[in-house]
Amino acid sequence: MHVTTPVSYLAQLCRELTDFTWRQTRACAYAIALLAGVAASTALPSLPLARYDLLVVYGILLTLTFWRCGWETGRDVAVIAACHVIGLVFELVKVHLGSWSYPEPAVLKIGGVPLYGGFLYSAVASYVCRAWHLFDLRLTRYRRWPTAGVAALIYVNFFTHHWLPDARWPLAAMLLAVTAGTTVSYRVRGDRRRMPLALSFLLIGFFLWLAENLATYSGAWRYPHQLQGWEPVAPAKIGAWTLLISVTFVLATIGRLRPPRSPRSP
Template structure:
């Protein structure tokens, strides 16, 4: 129980940025923001949170750069998906770009923030890591499939099979109170994807965005979305792991 408590505490600390975002969503759903649209207020809180985490050393400069990359990647995906009608941001905002508020990029950045923080706090190590070029190709294929499946065949199941084959031997080692545990990296993908799906239900409940079937009343997000988040987690994890792997080789 002591180990589980410590593990849960470190995980909670790693989710600091995500917790701030969801708390802001909940509060602004109940209370109106004065003099500033809701989406812009959330963006302001995200920027202040990032500044706070840098000043207090909760995040390193390298981690901030990774989070910035994810913000751009996520914003590009959001703009495309909103344009295709996959979901929408119905409220008014000064900071909207092509119908997407800039705070939405921080939702993806919060996933990267969690991965970076958990990696450092749990002293994560990976063994049997595949070739960097193979990881890069898989990450690119998964990301671009989010765009291309609107026009051609959806390769998500093939990409999942490719992920299992590529990372079949890959193991994640992490430490809790100096005791080392291990887990297949594929299982880690599934667990993180599932919990992000739970977070997505919370986010849509508080009006972070809307799916077409939630325009009149809130409904639970379809279970099929777990597979989408699973693929996004894989991309996020692979980018973070690849950057850390490259940096480790340089050092």
């Protein structure tokens, strides 16, 4: 009879936490590489190619590298490309309305938005796709179409709240309602753990807020209050990212509830 002592339980917990952290780091490989490239680009000497344009090339090469190395499948790349386009549309509207800006010059720039801006959303999509493989994610009681409908309304509200009443809180309540009872299970060291899907959105939103602080500090973009010098991004953005991640998640689940094959891992 196996008796679990407090010491053995703590040791097992530490092993699981280490494995979980390592898998999360691998899932974030694209985002880490992208943010590292943005940070490194600030230290480059003056070049004929604008920094924003150089980051477009870097983002494309990064995506191709992950695909060619087998770390992401063709379907993953399709999801990443879709999120890139959706992100660019989002950026075009928000920059036009003055929510934030890309102050540096570039050739590959449309409406004040450099094309590399979409890669920031691609990084989020890459994380979701790689987490799906690395953690063998499975959904229980997932309401596909209601969740997709609320996610679409959330995306639209990020635009319309500039002219219409902001429906952020009602939409957050709707998201909680359609995901009530939905759990996402994941594998760590051979054991399956689970958590509410809504909680996973909140946790991802928190870490995206941390990444946003790093990105703005590196000059990836600037909010109006950061134009005269960097200041932290308001914690309220955690809520915005928590809602926005639902859009990426819905796209990532299309035809994926059981992936046909697992990509190789770096």
